[in-house]
Amino acid sequence: MTHDVRVAGTEIVFPCEPDEAVLDAAERAGFTMPYSCRKGVCSTCEGGLTAGAADVRGRGSLDGPADGVLLCQTRPRSDVEIAPQRIARREPPARKTVTAKIHKITHPADDVAVVALRFPIGVRAKFRAGQYLTVALPDGDTRNYSMANPPHQNDGALLHVRRVPGGRFSGEILGGLAKGDTLRVELPFGEFCLDADSDRPAVLLATGTGFAPVKSIVEDQVKRGDDRPLHLYWGARRQTDLYLADLPTQWARRYDWFTFTPVLSDPGAEWAGRTGHVHRAVLADHPDLRGHEVYACGNPAMTAAARDEFTSGAGLPADRFYSDAFVPSGDSQPVASA
Numbered sequence: 001m002t003h004d005v006r007v008a009g010t011e012i013v014f015p016c017e018p019d020e021a022v023l024d025a026a027e028r029a030g031f032t033m034p035y036s037c038r039k040g041v042c043s044t045c046e047g048g049l050t051a052g053a054a055d056v057r058g059r060g061s062l063d064g065p066a067d068g069v070l071l072c073q074t075r076p077r078s079d080v081e082i083a084p085q086r087i088a089r090r091e092p093p094a095r096k097t098v099t100a101k102i103h104k105i106t107h108p109a110d111d112v113a114v115v116a117l118r119f120p121i122g123v124r125a126k127f128r129a130g131q132y133l134t135v136a137l138p139d140g141d142t143r144n145y146s147m148a149n150p151p152h153q154n155d156g157a158l159l160h161v162r163r164v165p166g167g168r169f170s171g172e173i174l175g176g177l178a179k180g181d182t183l184r185v186e187l188p189f190g191e192f193c194l195d196a197d198s199d200r201p202a203v204l205l206a207t208g209t210g211f212a213p214v215k216s217i218v219e220d221q222v223k224r225g226d227d228r229p230l231h232l233y234w235g236a237r238r239q240t241d242l243y244l245a246d247l248p249t250q251w252a253r254r255y256d257w258f259t260f261t262p263v264l265s266d267p268g269a270e271w272a273g274r275t276g277h278v279h280r281a282v283l284a285d286h287p288d289l290r291g292h293e294v295y296a297c298g299n300p301a302m303t304a305a306a307r308d309e310f311t312s313g314a315g316l317p318a319d320r321f322y323s324d325a326f327v328p329s330g331d332s333q334p335v336a337s338a
């Protein structure tokens, strides 16, 4: 049976099909709410179930009011009322599943592969800078990877994949792929995109391959000729982990709206730059973030610490913190419990 989902404090109501998650139903009805993994791991979609009954994967049957509910895992059992962190109108995404060919794989660092995919001739995929795609594995499970190419280069996709110890895709499968092999990908997904209605200065915060969506965002801003101030803090353990540092260094020379601060947590003696936790470098430079937006991507511990410390200690409004935590995106990962 179809149930109504009401959004607390608004006039918004949309239908949710039997066994459909609230996040999917909202998207189908033309609304967007914060999310990232869609698999119950990252907590980005956390909100309230203010009234009604629902099955929530990882927590069983819940009766509202209940806090800390993952809306990507919530399937109503009655009409419900929810309180997401944000909700806005957005055209339902025109998602495509494409068989893409490997064009090139390079290794700018020992544990990072840059994978250039080409779509079949004539196929283009519309996406927004900062979004990700899913790669289908042979058993039907999927992995998420952010697109490092800007949206105007949409006849393929560029992925930055960090090798995870024991990783099925990032190790085993990717290690056996060569030019001409194919991958089935679906795109676009994600809300890690600059707020187009804002001209506030933005802090871009990345660790490791969290640089991938940042590259797309900055190259898109260059293409659009915008001059919104963007300050990138890119954190890593050692200098070699900043696998494409020449690129943001060049952007900083070329564009006066762009600033680049690399930060190492375990530098060698030759490093003369910033050190420590990358989000702490942001706080040292911007103790007052009330006038900013922050876009944080990469290590989940970093994105969680940044959210906590920026909102509690530097006045950043919670709804101006955007993140893609690179949590494990396979189906076998445990669902976060609130």
Ligand SMILES: Cc1cc2nc3c(=O)[nH]c(=O)nc-3n(C[C@H](O)[C@H](O)[C@H](O)COP(=O)(O)OP(=O)(O)OC[C@H]3O[C@@H](n4cnc5c(N)ncnc54)[C@H](O)[C@@H]3O)c2cc1C
Pocket: 036, 037, 042, 132, 143, 144, 145, 146, 147, 160, 161, 162, 163, 164, 165, 166, 167, 168, 169, 170, 171, 190, 209, 210, 212, 324, 325, 326, 327, 328, 329, 330, 333
């Ligand atoms: C929205 C989103 C976007 C992402 N974008 C990128 C991206 O652009 N580049 C990128 O390199 N990764 C990205 N990831 C992570 C990626 O989707 C995979 O989870 C990762 O590559 C591991 O997949 P695997 O098959 O190699 O490892 P699996 O076989 O799934 O896991 C092997 C082991 O490693 C652990 N593990 C899995 N992923 C991670 C991780 N990220 N960190 C630490 N331990 C892990 C697992 O718990 C397991 O124990 C993203 C994740 C999300 C949710």
Ligand code: FES
Pocket: 034, 035, 036, 037, 038, 039, 040, 041, 042, 043, 044, 045, 046, 070, 071, 072, 073
């Ligand atoms: S989007 Fe729901 S937990 Fe990640």
